[in-house]
Amino acid sequence: MTNTEIHSFRIEIPQADLDDLQDRLTRTRWANELPSETFKADVQTGPVQPGWEYGVPLDYVRRLVAYWRDGYDWRAYEARLNAYPQFTTEIDGQRIHFLHVRSPEPDATPLILTHGWPNSVVEFLDLIGPLTDPAAHGGDPADAFHVVIPSLPGFGFSGPTHEPGWNRYRTAAAWVELMRRLGYERYGTHGNDAGAYVAPEMGRLAPDHVIGVHVTQLFSFPSGDPAELADLTPDEQGYLQFLQFFNDNMSAYAKLQETAPQNIAHALADSPAGQLAWSAQLLSGTGDDHVLTNATIYWLTNTGASAARFYYEDAHAERPPEPTTAPTGLASFAMDFKPLRRFAERDHSNIVSWNDYDRGSHWATQDAPDLLLGDIRGFFAKLR
């Protein structure tokens, strides 16, 4: 029997788990490192801060571990999350956790938002108010959304997974089922990072229900044919250089998680400092509390391993050869991977909106929420 019931959910971490975390942080056995003055660049020339060339530096991790232990207030963030209605339901054999915040506007458009790795539902917390109740946030009530923010299978309170195969396609199918269960006939989908893998697949799976796909990346890459790279503009050459730099210097965590996630799983499950550093490699620009809230959720739910498995599952999934056809919009931020339009159009045949912004990063909800919010509103205004 399939259980389609939707249960209310609140995050209530036992105090013993928080005490244990604190104990483990106190007992951290520290890695040594090279003195940064022996290798660090004088000026930042790419996405890597000077002193981060060998990875997350010791003084950063030490500072955050001290703050995690002595200053950071998990209970405040737990309360912030619990201020929103949360639920769980079982889909395709997997427990799915989600925030579901209805707009006061009866005509609001339903919108499902999917976070990335090593993030969580926390990625979208600051957007919930303006999205659901624009009138109360200096906006137009016509721009209102009912928002559904699920934790990816294997991540946080949707974790761990219990069987193989939770790739972007299966996740997209689960999200379509989730929206059906919630009674939403016509809805939009937004995604960042891993979420930007999932959102376009929802459009492919449920064209009658998905009015539009809005993402902050279109992960379309050169095929290897040199002819594709003729007549690049200087901007496009810069985008490819950014991609190349990321692949050469920053992407090994992904390769490891695609091929042998269980090899790193033991260290992440047993060492909060290890989990923190693993997350901070990509999240450090988002501010201490955002990094720590995410690291704390991964730690408390012990989902470092199952979240890493998303990469394995996705790398082992079969890819549909056809382009997607749902109306698609891209908001692309300055300090992020930027796709070349020629490749994006190869993979997505109905791109109706494409905006480049001169600030913001991969985590635009944290450093360019105004631009992202405006882009989401503008994109869906034409599709309602």
Next chain:
Amino acid sequence: MDNAEIRPFRIEIPQTDLDDLRERLARTRWPDELPGVGWDYGVPLPYVRELAEYWRTSYDWRAYEARLNEFPQFTTEIDGQRIHFLHVRSPEPAALPLIVTHGWPGSIVEFMDIVGPLTNPADPADAFHVIAPSIPGFGFSGPTHEPGWNVHRIARAWADLMRRLGYERYGAQGGDWGSAISRQLGLVDPEHVAGVHLNTLTTYVPDDSAELSEIERSRLERRNRFRREGLGYGMIQSTRPQTLAYGLTDSPVGQLAWIAEKFEEWTDAAIDRDHLLTNVTVYWLTGTAGSSARLYKEAAATWTRTEPSTVPTGVAVFPKELSPPVRRFADRSDNIVYWSEFDHGGHFAALEVPDLLIADVRAFFRAFRN
């Protein structure tokens, strides 16, 4: 003070470090894993749990510490780095000096069972004086304190070490990084290196190669599969080793899983559990997960196409090697004077098939004795 001084060294781990290790193992918080996937996602949980339990309750570090301390050990500072090494003189005065170099995730522990037969063989004509250094950043030669400890710099340090020990003419042997270092040692110190014996050698298919034979194709496919599926650890260690270091330094099971997987995936037959744990314990007690991983980054930063070597070279090919070499391609870059193919054995030959390796090393170096 003379930093070139050579000082005797003994491994003497404080009891508090061993107690701390046991306590951490007892407090392990385990990850979950998918049921029924075997080794597909990496090292399985029950495998690590079982090893960790044995490590905590039964494994006897002090016994292996004592065994390691049976070998004369020394430290000396070379090029600003403390270098630890075993130096075991043969009773045979005419023995050939041989510097033996381990790789990652190995250590001098790999050589525990081959030092005796190499230094004191049945046939005195096969005797070696064995020098087995810990690579800078590894074990008791760790951590490193500045960037740049790449293969070239390590090879120069080894040449310096052999000079300090007064060896005029010597051989070099190694697998994994030890192979790259031994080969480079032949390039930097050709007047003194009599010959190089390697049990790892990566060969590349040249652009102008004719049709590949069946065995060549299968070796190429093995290499490609390794690069596709098995190189995640190498990529993180060659790009962001520090990010990895925190978890491995704070969690003994994290360190255990990171290393033990290689001793399963890269071997032909199971190696002795106590040897594996002794090796892991050396990484743990010296806190060198990060500094050993850095070798990948330092080497990657100076990686160039293979510099041709004219030093007489012998190669032992074990079938479970990650990327078994192809003889005719090796001939293009190296002066191959000896080549053995074995029907069993893997990446950690000194631990897996010590008798085969010892016999091969003896046979190769016979041609270079005076």
